Amino acid sequence: MNDDYWRARWRDGRIGFHEGLPNAQLAEHLGRLGTKRRVLVPLCGKAEDLAFLGAHGHQVVGVELEPAAIESFFEEHGMVPEVTRMGPFVRYACGPITLFAGDFFASTATVLGPVDALYDRAAIIALPPALRLRYAQHLRALLPAAVSGLVITVEYPQHTHEGPPFSVSESELREHFAGLSVELVGESKAEGASLQLLDARQKCFHVRF
Numbered sequence: 001m002n003d004d005y006w007r008a009r010w011r012d013g014r015i016g017f018h019e020g021l022p023n024a025q026l027a028e029h030l031g032r033l034g035t036k037r038r039v040l041v042p043l044c045g046k047a048e049d050l051a052f053l054g055a056h057g058h059q060v061v062g063v064e065l066e067p068a069a070i071e072s073f074f075e076e077h078g079m080v081p082e083v084t085r086m087g088p089f090v091r092y093a094c095g096p097i098t099l100f101a102g103d104f105f106a107s108t109a110t111v112l113g114p115v116d117a118l119y120d121r122a123a124i125i126a127l128p129p130a131l132r133l134r135y136a137q138h139l140r141a142l143l144p145a146a147v148s149g150l151v152i153t154v155e156y157p158q159h160t161h162e163g164p165p166f167s168v169s170e171s172e173l174r175e176h177f178a179g180l181s182v183e184l185v186g187e188s189k190a191e192g193a194s195l196q197l198l199d200a201r202q203k204c205f206h207v208r209f
Contacts (some may be wrong), residue, residue: 022052023121025152025186025204030056032185032206033148037117040142042104042135043126046073049119054096061112063089067101074099086111105134109142118149118207124173125154125165132168136176140209147209154190156200165195173205181208 026049033039036057044050044062046069053060064070070092074081081092081099089102089111100107104123118139127135143149153168161167174182186204195202 039117040115043123062099156198
């Protein structure tokens with residue numbers, strides 16, 4: 001699974017991971033992020049969560065590999081972003097939303113600017129096991145101390161589905177964020193046709209960096 005895999009999924013319209021509505025767990029637990037934060041959203045796609053966060057007073061900093069996803073987000077919301085090049089990234093900015101097109105693992109605090117909250121609905125579960133620890137380590141490098149984050153996972157018997165999304169157990173998540181406060185704050189039946197067939201559970205964790 002490489003960059004070409006994800007580009008092909010966007011090109012072919014195989015984006016079942018796109019919910020089309022703000023995530024219910026985010027809506028319920030939004031207050032845990034604090035108020036008027038600058039929220040990092042890794043592997044953001046064109047999620048409605050971006051607009052939801054912006055509408056609730058937050059500045060949003062998303063990172064997405066596929067530029068077409070970012071362009072679709074702004075077009076679908078009637079927004080015309082300012083587009084600039086920043087190192088290996090293309091930066092799209094309009095109102096409270098700033099999205100970077102490029103490889104998340106190449107992102108730096110200098111490029112992204114200061115952030116003081118995290119929202120991950122579809123990042124860690126999009127990554128195969130070999131990349132999940134690297135992802136968690138990269139987040140630690142980007143985020144300052146005392147940041148609050150919401151991390152949403154799905155759980156199902158991994159042998160029943162190839163993924164992505166991958167099943168990430170609570171114990172694995174706690175292992176990746178060892179030394180941090182990780183609190184399970186919400187759980188529900190996972191949305192999406194494929195996940196419903198798997199009887200997957202969606203879990204929301206409040207992580208304090």
